[in-house]
């Protein structure tokens with residue numbers, strides 16, 4: 170693992186690190202905020218998964234998470250959204266290929282060689298950060314924005330017991346019936362739609378739900394509402410009688426101004442779960 174940068178931040182450290190990823194077969198970069206408390210022992214971890222076109226950097230510089238994470242003594246990890254590198258397959262469209270890994274293990278060409286973001290996030294990166302930093306991997310929460318909200322919700326529901334809490338900002342909720350989903354799932358996973366269902370949080374909610382609290386915020390003036398389909402997940406949560414809140418926030422769009430506006434609530438929500446008991 171290589172240190173790219175470390176900056177003092179709200180009494181802790183905002184770091185950026187790179188490493189050679191076995192899962193993705195390329196160098197991967199991630200950001201990690203460690204609060205001051207990490208100098209004295211392991212701290213709880215909040216994962217933040219980003220949306221289409223993002224790297225590890227967008228949320229790290231624009232979401233304003235560090236202030237609140239420092240207040241609660243929580244680390245925040247900011248992974249990248251896809252494999253990177255010259256030999257990594259890409260597409261001209263912004264919503265496929267680099268910056269658009271969709272948090273799946275691709276099985277189709279030309280993607281399968283590097284696009285293994287599910288294994289990267291479910292296995293490799295937790296192992297790496299757990300070994301190298303003062304993190305309490307028994308206390309993890311996960312959140313994300315848009316495609317990253319989709320990643321957070323699907324990881325949380327598919328890995329019972331891993332995360333104590335899950336939240337999302339304007340998540341893609343029903344990719345198997347949205348143009349933010351059908352295109353990418355068919356490219357990465359192929360035309361057999363039975364392989365898509367574990368990557369659809371509405372379907373997962375109907376089937377199994379999440380054993381813990383959920384918080385979703387969605388901007389009422391989001392320009393991508395028809396692609397995100399908040400009503401699908403809200404209905405599934407109600408039908409499942411899922412513990413959680415789904416909040417429509419009038420006037421907010423899809424941008425990081427929206428994410429930053431509700432970040433305090435999300436970090437406090439995760440802190441409640443991570444420090445419970």
Ligand SMILES: N[C@@H](CCC(=O)N[C@@H](CS)C(=O)NCC(=O)O)C(=O)O
Pocket residue numbers: 219220221222223227231263314315316423424425
């Ligand atoms: N570029 C796309 C939209 C991409 C987009 O809005 N990406 C969101 C996540 S889905 C984002 O976080 N963008 C980067 C940023 O705002 O820093 C378009 O114009 O249709």
